[in-house]
Amino acid sequence: xxxxxxxxxxxxxxxxxxxxxxxxxxxxxxYMHWYQQKPGQQPKLLIYKASNLASGVPARFSGSGSGTDxxxxxxxxxxxxxxxxxxxxxxxxxxxxxxxxKLELK
Amino acid sequence: xxxLVESGEGLVQPGSSMKLSCVASGFTFSNYGMNWIxxxxxxxxxxxxxIYYDSSSKYYADSVKGRFTISRDNSKNxxxxxxxxxxxxxxxxxxxxxxxxxxxxxxxxxxxxVTVSS
Numbered sequence: 001x002x003x004x005x006x007x008x009x010x011x012x013x014x015x016x017x018x019x020x021x022x023x024x025x026x027x028x029x030x031y032m033h034w035y036q037q038k039p040g041q042q043p044k045l046l047i048y049k050a051s052n053l054a055s056g057v058p059a060r061f062s063g064s065g066s067g068t069d070x071x072x073x074x075x076x077x078x079x080x081x082x083x084x085x086x087x088x089x090x091x092x093x094x095x096x097x098x099x100x101x102k103l104e105l106k
Numbered sequence: 107x108x109x110l111v112e113s114g115e116g117l118v119q120p121g122s123s124m125k126l127s128c129v130a131s132g133f134t135f136s137n138y139g140m141n142w143i144x145x146x147x148x149x150x151x152x153x154x155x156x157i158y159y160d161s162s163s164k165y166y167a168d169s170v171k172g173r174f175t176i177s178r179d180n181s182k183n184x185x186x187x188x189x190x191x192x193x194x195x196x197x198x199x200x201x202x203x204x205x206x207x208x209x210x211x212x213x214x215x216x217x218x219x220v221t222v223s224s
Contacts, residue, residue: 045210045213
């Protein structure tokens, strides 16, 4: 299976820019997607196919990357962005998720 | 508005069976593939099953293959997950999720908790 590796946690101040990384154990072309999960809630799709914003997602969120290295950027960060962010690939079967990056605000 | 509402939450003993349901609304259910995804306590997400819009194909994660069965009833806008031979490691929050663009999961239910313990 394709293993997706994310940093466990990040802490940033409101108004700053934050980049969350995801590295795949093998190439996934551009088929990397990002989800936001707030405490006690279900995940929500933010970005699909590396850089496409899902419906209703603020333009503060953006994505980049291809192959094995991908980045989710939030600029500027707001207090409401406190959540865990997961990457997910759909190039290789089975579809797999990263372990998640917990974003905390200072 | 797309809504997915799961039911069937509970506590069961190892080796037993359980069936989850997910009722969909706000979109044409019969046009989309549907998935089950689970999340063990304090853990990450694991996709476990996919069913095509017309039930013509079904796919499973190795961890549940042969024990779990995904099905759907398009006349009732309902997705199901039949779980047999349950193990402690199946303890998790189970989400149903609609297939989205590029094989994403674009809408998720609120989830139901399945606890397997003696």
